[in-house]
Amino acid sequence: MTVIQTPQKGWAAEKLFGDEKRVCWTFTHHWFKNYCNSSQMLLPKLDRLSALLEGLAPQVSLTITHENGAHASEEHPQAPFLWLHLLTQGSVQLQGLGQSQLISAPALLAWGSDQPYFLGHTSEADQDQQITARTHFAGPLAALFLEEFAEVRIIALSEHEPALNWPVQLIRTELDSPRCGHPALLNRAGDILFIGLLRYLVAHPLAHGSGLFNGLADPRIAKALVAMHKQPGFPWDLAGLAQEAGMSRTAFARTFHVVMRQTPGKYLSSIRLAIAQRMVDLGKGLKEAARTVGYANASALSRALSKSRAASVQERGENSSQLKNSPE
Template identity: 30%
Template sequence: MDPLSEVFSLLNVRAARCTRFEASGGWSYRFPAKPALKFGAVIRGACWIDFSDIPRHQLAAGDCFLLANAPAYVLANDERLTPEDGITAFDWAQSDIAHHEGDDTVLLAGSFSFEASDAQLLLGSLPRFLLIPARNPSASVIRSTLQILDHEIRGTQIGTAVLTDRLADVLLVQVLRAALDQGNGEDFGWLGALVDVRIGKAIGLMHGNAAYPWTLEVLANAAAMSRSAFSKRFKSIVGLSPLDYLLRWRMRLARDMLRRGSTVAAAAFRVGYSSESAFGHAFKRVYALAPKQYSRSNILSKTPRQR
């Protein structure tokens, strides 16, 4: 797998829910902050989104956006109206579709859940608000996915939940690709590093063979850079030194193995450690728990409590 696909797998990125909002007339709704990744898209009509501390953004049909560690915001088409609570104003428990008078404006929205301990790897790479406007060259591809997603949300056929989840996953990757295409990759941290010709190659090597005894010199040579230039650029984009990134990636892989029931010895070997003691020190440095403690706590969390 490529690095982004691997991280999605380890983070267990999955759509939590997809919803549809229809409105006509004047309207204004406030939505609370949510420590997650959310997407929104305007299917029809226009509105604006306001975060109160920065100028509001106008949204038009075909626009799609992401909210990382989603802050509180207001969606509205009339700035003179006092915002209503967008959660209590509709019966979200009974339906994924909310109505306000008509459907001159239609928005789709959804959120994603992650393995919490590593979510920052993705969320920390994204700005709070990321807009992919309809004029973006990738917008037509995104629009096609949105049309199918909209059809499934409104439909009643079997398998709708499975399809909406998969389509939301596809949409997220499409939006991330579009964002990287339209902006400076260095503005997207780890995500931007993946598409950097030199740094991305080094990350691909580390992901491709985590157990290999990578050194700074070998990685720098692969990137066709001096060690100092490679280290400086890697850290400026990713936020970690190359070898610290390698350490954390190895421990993520090992933790995933332990979660799936692997022995400590097998996990250590898989990520390049011949000594369980050295592996244990590295694991504890990253997760503040010894591997065996993590395994026990993971088993206990999966064991049903006796009444």
Template identity: 35%
Template sequence: MDRLTTLLNHFTLHAGVFYTGNMCGVHDFREDTLRGHIHLIRKGPVQVIGAQEAVINITGPAILFLPRPQTHHLIADERAGADVVCGTVQFGGGGRNPITDSLPSVVLAALAALPSAEALLGLMLDEAFSELCGRQAALDRLCEVLMILLLRYCIDQGLTRSGTLAGLADNRLAKALIAIHEDPAREWVLSDMAAAAGMSRARFAVHFRETTGQTPADYLASWRVMTAQQLLKQGLRLKHVAYDVGYGSASALTRAFVRKLGCSPAEWLEK
């Protein structure tokens, strides 16, 4: 399985387009702790204030993605306006996940830098101004495809700051990470991970930490707990989940939860 598929299988991508059309003047967007915000600029110019310390000036067709959006403002010319598509993007059920945690606070890419994005935008605009049934569902699915194109771009361009996507951007580490993602229940030891990456144990351990910001053991434990969270949300019993993610008992998984999240699985489910 490829680099992104296992991640997207665990942290399902959901997008929701809430605005398409010509935007004039100032439009405000509040801080969002559960979803990222995506702004697709077909025709500008547009200024973005609040997404980072400096003002962002967008003059050509571009995609702006804010993985952890603070309160921000889009400003377009009062007369000419700007053609935009705005949406929310969520991975899994909450705001924290290894995909958005790996990205910088602002991702800005020229539309031309993403293969097929211009054709995709054309489809989105056709749907936006149609009265066909299923219009909103089609817009949302197209936005999800656009987000996958943007994630590919981030990996290929090395825009990931650390974490899972940074590891997946490294050809050697990606082999080990994909293996871990596909089989978290395996009794992984450092030599197995290093072998999957085609590296020596010592070099793998150093390179893994430098790239992802975690030791291989810490990463494995975090991935197991995140996988357990998804399974628990599906209603599976704790003892079965513990086995599925590589812990020998419910108590062992509970201890891992407390170490990583500061609470037990039962307490986490009640939040």
């Protein structure tokens, strides 16, 4: 709740009029009404990322690349993660999926660990100027999030991007003059860099693109997405989500599908199933998971999870076949 302090004139009026409370109330009421209608009273901005970050629970580990040619699709015993490569000087050659591109500093590159991209330094002097971060996710929304990084994201850093440049400068300063707590500071800076990346992607959606970041960039669709991220177990229907977005049901459904590449119901179902699967993996049980994510009973949730796992296995098989057949 926001508390608004009335001006000193209001209190002076109350003292002046003494027991004439009606006159004082009228004065204060009209002042407050005019204040609320003025541009001085600004509504809080929509927080598009906090609920998503809670569902991701990112853990960033930041290191310096010392070996020539850092491979970003190497085997890792844990779940898929996000690679972040920060290039502060020189250039690197990005290769993978049949493409080759020269990337010049300063730049930030990000992609999923299961994508076969390779970075090769163009000179030995550039090796210590590449900072690498692995971003693992302890939250249930990791798989949905990593779908947005099936293709490499390349961001040319400029002085006009404070969300990214501030953590980059912090990292550079620490590397030039390391002090006590050096590893911990780098990892915390990595956390800030990750959040800065998300802010950048929301502020700069892909032109004619679609997906989560384009959805969060849309001021109307973002309201519905945040509502689902905050309360995935709430019995949302099309009318309720359209109301959150401030749109008619028809316009909301059409716009959501264009921006997100899927229907609102499918996206909400994906979130619920991801949370339910994580709860089951942690030993919570189907009944508790069903109650948490809004399924009618454990049997309905069990059928939905089985169907989702079968679809996921089929999709991984198709993607693996495409990678094998892609040109080097």
